[in-house]
Structure formats: structure tokens, C-alpha cells
Amino acid sequence: MKYKFRFQKILDIKDKLEENKKMEISNILNDVNKVKEELEYLSKSKESKNMEIKNVMTVGTNINTIKSMNEFIYSIDLKIKSITKKLNLLERELEIKKKEYIEVMKEKKTFEKLKEKDIQKFNEKLKKQEEQFVDQIVTFKHSISN
Incomplete structure (x- = not known):
């Protein structure tokens, strides 16, 4: 008798879903990391431009x-705000995907x-069947010997 799990296809689908969620999170x-790097770059650019303005003013x-x-710094500020919004959206999406992943994992x-x-x-069940078979054999041998 061969074992077959009746929900194996569902389990396989759950496996694939879990892998997909992992990939989405990744x-x-x-x-998120790219956006953070971009934010860091813009912040450094803004800081260097501010230092440049101070030097020029002295x-x-x-x-x-x-x-x-100052207009250049203002444009950097606008980009920073835009990218910060993008980062917030990505982080919310990441939280949603993590929750979905946890649910699929459960x-x-x-x-x-x-x-x-x-x-x-x-x-x-298999063990019981084997025991019954052995009992039948023993009973048969005993009945033959008598």
C-alpha cells in the first residue's frame, strides 16, 4: 500500500505561494535600499551645496x-520630499507583503x-494490517499443525 496525501496539491501551491512572497519581499x-541610497546621495548633495553657499558668501x-x-537646493528639497513619499509607500507595501507571507506560511x-x-x-494502519496478517499466518500454521 502506497501513501498518498490527499491535500498534496494544495501544499505544493502553498509552497509556490511562499516562494513568490519571498521574491516579492526581496x-x-x-x-527600498535603492531609494534610501538615492536619499542619502541627495542629502549629501544638499549639504555640500549649503557649504558651498557659506563659502561663497564669506x-x-x-x-x-x-x-x-538656493534654487538648486530648493529643487533638491523637492526631490527629497518626493523620494521620501516613495520610500514610505514602499515600506507600507513591504509591511503588507510581510503580513501576506506570514499568512501563507501559517x-x-x-x-x-x-x-x-x-x-x-x-x-x-499499516502496522495493524501487518499484525493482522502475521496473526493470520500464525493461526493458519497452528491450525495445520493440529
Whole structure:
């Protein structure tokens, strides 16, 4: 008698879903890291431009140069705000995917536990059948010898 788990296809689907969720989380994490790097780069650019403005102001320069530098800093601020919003969206999406992953994992574990219990029942049934067979053989041999 061969063992067959009746929910094996569902378990296989749960496995695939779990892998897909892992990949989705990994992709979002990569995106989050890229956005963080971009934010860091923009912050450093803003900081260096601010230092440049301070240096130019101490040396003395015309107002148009300072104005254009301030406009550049303003544009960096706008980019930082935009990228921060993007980062927040990605982090929310990441949290959602993590919750989905946890849910799929729970479902998969449930089916794995069902499978373990089913295998245990199958093995017990098989053992009982073997014991009955052995009993029948012993009974048959005993009846033949008498």
C-alpha cells in the first residue's frame, strides 16, 4: 500500500505561494535600499551645496549666484520630499507583503501538520494490517499443525 496525501496539491501551491512572497519581499527590499541610497546621495548633495553657499558668501559674490544656488537646493528639497513619499509607500507595501507571507506560511504549516498526522495514521494502519496478517499466518500454521 502506497501513501498518498490527499491535500498534496494544495501544499505544493502553498509552497509556490511562499516562494513568490519571498521574491516579492526581496524585490521590494531592493527597491527600498535603492531609494534610501538615492536619499542619502541627495542629502549629501544638499549639504555640500549649503557649504558651498557659506563659502561663497564669506568670500563675497553677486546675489544671482547665491539665488541660483538656493534654487538648486530648493529643487533638491523637492526631490527629497518626493523620494521620501516613495520610500514610505514602499515600506507600507513591504509591511503588507510581510503580513501576506506570514499568512501563507501559517497556512502551509497547517497543511504540513495535517500531512504529518495523516502519515502517522497511515503508518499505524499499516502496522495493524501487518499484525493482522502475521496473526493470520500464525493461526493458519497452528491450525495445520493440529
